[in-house]
Amino acid sequence: MARVTAQTDTRQGILDTAYGLVGAKGFSGVGLNEILASAGVPKGSFYHYFGSKEAFGEALLEDYFDTYLAELDAMLAEPSLSQADRLMTYWRKWQATQGGIDDRRRCLAVKLAAEVSDLSEAMRLALKAGTVGIIERLSRAIAAGVAEGSLTIASEPHTTAEDLYHVWLGASLMAKIVRTDAPFEAALGTTRRILGLASH
Template identity: 65%
Template sequence: MAAKGFSAVGLNEILVAAGVPKGSFYHYFGSKDAFGEALLKDYFDSYLAGVDEIFAMGDLTFAERLIAYFRQWQENQGALDCQGKCLAVKLGAEVADLSEAMRAVLKSGTAGIIGRLTEAIENGVADGSLTIPDDPRSLAETLYHLWLGASLRAKIVRSTAPFDSAMVATRRLLDRPSS
């Protein structure tokens, strides 16, 4: 699904890739949409655990942790000819209008990311590594939207240039000149 999208992948393709019979699938999931919902929940749980690891790096200031997070985003999404691995980018626009349950998971998962960014920005202000003119939540939302857009643009142009631009803007917003 990360490569083709949700609608383009048929149930049989999912079953073959997972190596399970159709009956087993329906034992756990009532529909392909229910599978998509569970897939997204698992994805965001794993993703947020990775974010927590970065923001727990005690040898870095919170400003440095934020830059490390966005560097990792750049590396992950810049891989595979900029086709990335982010299900929020890949499935967000596709399924938001098709499945209310999956849209709700996307909303909750992305809110979790923005919440983590907000907390890191607040901690950066507290540790003195960040001085920001905006409130932390607003800045976190702006940064997330910036990188989500850069990811989509990178997929379209198959170039990492949008990530380079996003990093320049991120450093400017965080008042962190390039090092």
């Protein structure tokens, strides 16, 4: 959607600039001056759009999940693929983005969950709303895959979606520790087993 005013351009520009900085350094590790200098915006403008750094963090997460969920919706509606293939495309994209070096594309849920959940209730709730949205979409896709016959699961779809999301969050954290793709490869294998897909 095209942005129609200078105000929304400035606000969005601040958010867009912050993604890479926060993705690289975390929320507490990035100061407002660094964000504003990178965005080319004076401090007064920041407080015009965001009442505090916490409010900024909440807005950053909401903006991030709006984009993430729109991309996930498009991926899970790809007409040329089965539900099984759509879901596996999603997990492979997760591996590619979380295992890469582009901080702008890193999942803020992975990066910020442990850091901000104890610091800011507003940011925790923004994280919760975003992750609930992801799990709900995965649950619907899994249910559709079972209905079309491309997936076979032992639990009900929502539980399966939650279990898989937790597996991938854990894999993302372990990949940071070991600095290899091994946790993601293990997560892919676990995902295929949970969804009743043959290994390849």
